[in-house]
Amino acid sequence: MSKIDSDKGALAIVPKELDGAIVSSDFPVFKVDTNKTDLKYLDYCLRYGNFADKLYNHVKGTTNRRRIKADDIMNLLLFLPSKEEQALISARIEKQHKIILHAEDSIKALRDGIVDKSDFEGNWDYKYLQDVCIDIKSGGTPSRANMEYFNGDIPWVKISDFNELDYIYKTEEKITQDGLTNSSAKILPKGTILVSIFATIGSISILGVDACTNQAIAGLIPDTKIISTEYLMYYMHTLKPYYTLKSRGVTQNNINMRILKSVKIPVPPLETQSNIVKNIESRQPIFKELEKTKDRSLRVINEIMGEIGLV
Structure with a gap:
């Protein structure tokens, strides 16, 4: 035990x-x-x-x-x-x-297999990840030596809080405003796509609330004028093998922000993106039955x- x-x-x-x-x-x-x-x-x-x-x-x-x-x-x-x-x-x-x-x-x-790159086949324009996002940020961890930084009211996401291909509404830990100020953690708006860049490389979730994250997670704030949040989340899921292949590390594998941003994303019209998302999500009922x-x-x-x- x-x-x-x-x-x-x-x-x-x-x-x-x-x-x-x-x-x-x-x-x-x-x-x-x-x-x-x-x-x-x-x-x-x-x-x-x-x-x-x-x-x-x-x-x-x-x-x-x-x-x-x-x-x-x-x-x-x-x-x-x-x-x-x-x-x-x-x-x-x-x-x-x-x-x-x-x-x-x-x-x-x-x-793991609910979405595949074949779902995104088409003669679409491709854009770099940073060009379809308003911002891409990594997180941080307040010093554990100061417990006044913890048990606050700001949700602080760790990889263990992830709901793969789903929304995160609750976190195991919360930090204080002082914890946020005195660390590299940053507030990310709800709707931000979270990508694991340490250990479980490429895991994906979406923030259902405003929150910050630790340094093992990158936050992608999509430009919803050109790309749907769910569409980008599902496409990023197909890149998990690529990111895993590119990962390096001594104690645990990781990818840096340069590798994260190095990919290109197919960007069809928003209506087409919506149809692709609907097609993928039509496969979801089997999860509910298993649950x-x-x-x-x-x-x-x-x-x-x-x-x-x-x-």
Whole structure:
């Protein structure tokens, strides 16, 4: 279990393939008494039960360095019926767990492939990215040494806040006006297209609110007189392989602003752009069905957790 994000389900059973592996001090390893406890039962209880709330109460530290102690985990109470009953309960949960994993994998695969460069074929004029944007800005991070820069009311976007090919309305962290003033972070208007330029190169979202970002994200403010926001977002998504290929780095890959701006964008008339967007978005209903399937399985698991007193 990870000391960081354990309250968000950061735990796993070590598989046989990793027998003898080494972990850092941030990952306490628990040897389970399998004479009393079914491993999957324990895994599912910790993953889906109300332990997240209980663990959160023990989390200590500053933002992004908030950890829990191994002793706090050991002191949690767990409903433990006979091993036979545990196995029956875990078998019920496993069916729903597999559905959730399948739905999440399908959503990711479909979202990656929902748009292709073939959607933009036509005899259009091409313009450099900077020529279809009012501005292109990178973000920044206030000093973590000064906590007065955080817990403000200005949304501050990190890559973990991204909703791929969708709008961002909420952020995990917010900064203060002093944090904004004393960093290279900049306020970006809603409708700005956000592009990840570090680590997960080329991920795309749109701001649904005015916000700022960290330095791992570039903000593209489109000139909507010549290019549609959604049209530009979808085309930028097709450039993800190109940006990934161009990325470099020692600890983590990244692209610089020069590489980001180096691409050309096909710019048909706005009406044509609108039709292309409608065609791409006509493929969206399958996502909603998969989300419904996932939500149903989560409800079933929640009901099972309720039966054993873990909600």
